[in-house]
Amino acid sequence: MDLQLRGTSALVTGAGSGIGRAVASALAAEGVRVVLLDRDESAVRDAARTCPDSIVLVADVTDEEQTSSELASLERLDAVVCCAGISGPVGSGIEEISLGEWNAVFAVNVTGPFLVLRHALPALRAAGAASVVLVSSDSAFVASPGMAPYCASKAALVQFARALSVDLAGTGIRVNTVAPSVVDTPMSRGDLGDAAFDAADFPVQTADEVAAHVAYLVSPRSRAVNGTTLLSDFGYTARSGFPA
Template sequence: MDLQLHARTVLITGAGSGIGRATARLLAQEGARVALLDRDRAALDATADVVRASTGSAQETVRVVADVTDEEQVRAAVSAAVAALGGLDHVVCCAGVSGPVGSPIEDTDLADWNAVLAVNVTGPFLVLKHALPALRLAVDASVVLLASDSASVASPGMAPYCASKAALVQFGRALAVDLAGAGIRVNSVAPSIVDTPMSRGDLGESALDEPAFPVQTAHEVAAHVAYLLSPHSRAVNGTTLISDFGYTARSGFPA
């Protein structure tokens, strides 16, 4: 199916690895023009190489280095991306951190709590705050936020992460309502465990090699993102696509 993303312009945060990199690659293969944002310049360069190799294009990929928790950096990065792309049709917020894993709340430092909320919630707020003027000028603009099934279910010792992803989902829902008259759709994707460097860092480098639980790839999540950006999903707004192999649909009834 043609997702009708050819020549559309997309800003992707957290593009240096994982879901962000997979999304950049897939959207570029669909013909979109992408701007990659990450705080790690070397990671951005690696993603640009992946995008170039997968599309066979010699066209230079737009790269902007910024920490999504720093408003001045975000302002400058978004402005540079819009200028380089000649406008902005879509934003995908993939930048995220897991924070403390396996830590009870009484052992969680305030600095760690604040760091998770800063990246996972304040980051998308700042990016969209400064991207909205350009999105308002676009036709059929859309935004996708990368949340997690942890917005709905919880794992022990991950209270900061779970709280941040629940906040991100509700932020997206509220923003969809605020922008309903502007023709800008906002949706979230909430995957369960995805095989990414961050997941392997949390669970152990070999934990996802032969897991006893279902694991999805970053490319599979990127496909959900691409659909939600596409005009094929024009009736989908203010909602969350949960991709968790049906886990949250299960009843606790012992039968």
Template sequence: MDLQLHGTAALITGAGSGIGRATAVALAAEGVRVALLDRDRASVEATAAAVRAEGTATEDAVVVVADVTDEGQVRTAVDEAVEVLGRLDAVVCCAGVSGPVGASIEEIDLAAWNAVLAVNVTGPFLVLKHALPALRAARAASVVLLASDSAFVASPGMVPYCTSKAALVQFGRALSVDLADAGVRVNTVAPSIVDTPMSRGDLGAAAFEAPPFPVQTAEEVAAHVAYLVSPRTRAVNGAGLLSDFGYIARSGFPA
């Protein structure tokens, strides 16, 4: 299917690795001109190299280094991306952290709690706050937020992360309502466990050798993102795509 994305422009946060990098490569392969935002310059430069190798857009990827929790850095980065690209048709917010894993709330200090909410929720707020003027000017703009199945189900010791992803899902719904008349669609993708550096850091590399649970690749998630970015999904707004191998549909009844 032609996703009708050739010649459009997108900003991807958290583009230095994992789902962000896979999304950048997937969109570039569709002819999208991409701006890559991450706080780690070396990682995002590596993504730019991957985009050059796989992309079909004539222009090189735009690299912008910023911490999504710092409004001044975000404003500067978004302005630079829009200036270089000349337009902005999509924003994909992939930047995220897991925070304390395996800890009860009595063991979590306020700074650690705030850090998770700052990256996972405030980060998308700041990026979209400053990207909206450019998105409003686009003919058909799309925002995709990377949530998680942890917005709907919970594992022990994941309270900050689950809370942040649930907040992100509702942020997307509320924003889709506010922007409906502006022609800017907002949707979320909520995958279960994805084989990324962050997941391996949380669970350990050994957990992925013969996992007792289904695991998806970052490239599979990126395909969902590309579909939602596409004008082919112009009627899809305020929605969430849950990719969890059907786990949430299963009954916990022991029978």
């Protein structure tokens, strides 16, 4: 199916690795001119090699001065995909988590998309019809032990997208989220260890599979989809705890 994306432009944050890198590559393959943003210059320049005619921006999404400065040159964007994120403490109860660690998770996972979109809105408005996709997690709906900051931040991101879709109603800008379960990325392997993926007893999806969901939500094919979350968790949240 032609996603009707050829000739459009999209900003992807966290484009240096993991889901962000996969999204940038998938959109480029659809003929999108991709703007790749990451705080790791080496990683994002390497990712740009698979994205013809791409633009590389280097910024920490938690730093408003850096973010606004880098985005100021963008006159038009047909899409923004916010993939930058961190796990924060894993396997720790809140009594073991410092305020600094809590704030760091929210700074990247929630404040980062706020700052990016705040400064990207003029370019999105210039497109007339545009799409925003925020990468959340199934952890916005279900919780794993010892991941309170991550779970809370991803839930906040889902509601931020819903609120923003309401605020931007009538502007032609849609806002949605993608919420995958465990994805095989460097970040996930860092949290769980390579052994957990090499002999996984739980369903795992690839970054490319998540990128395919994002590409659909970015495209005009999904023009009626707004203010919602695409939850890709192999049906886990649909299961009842009823013992039958």
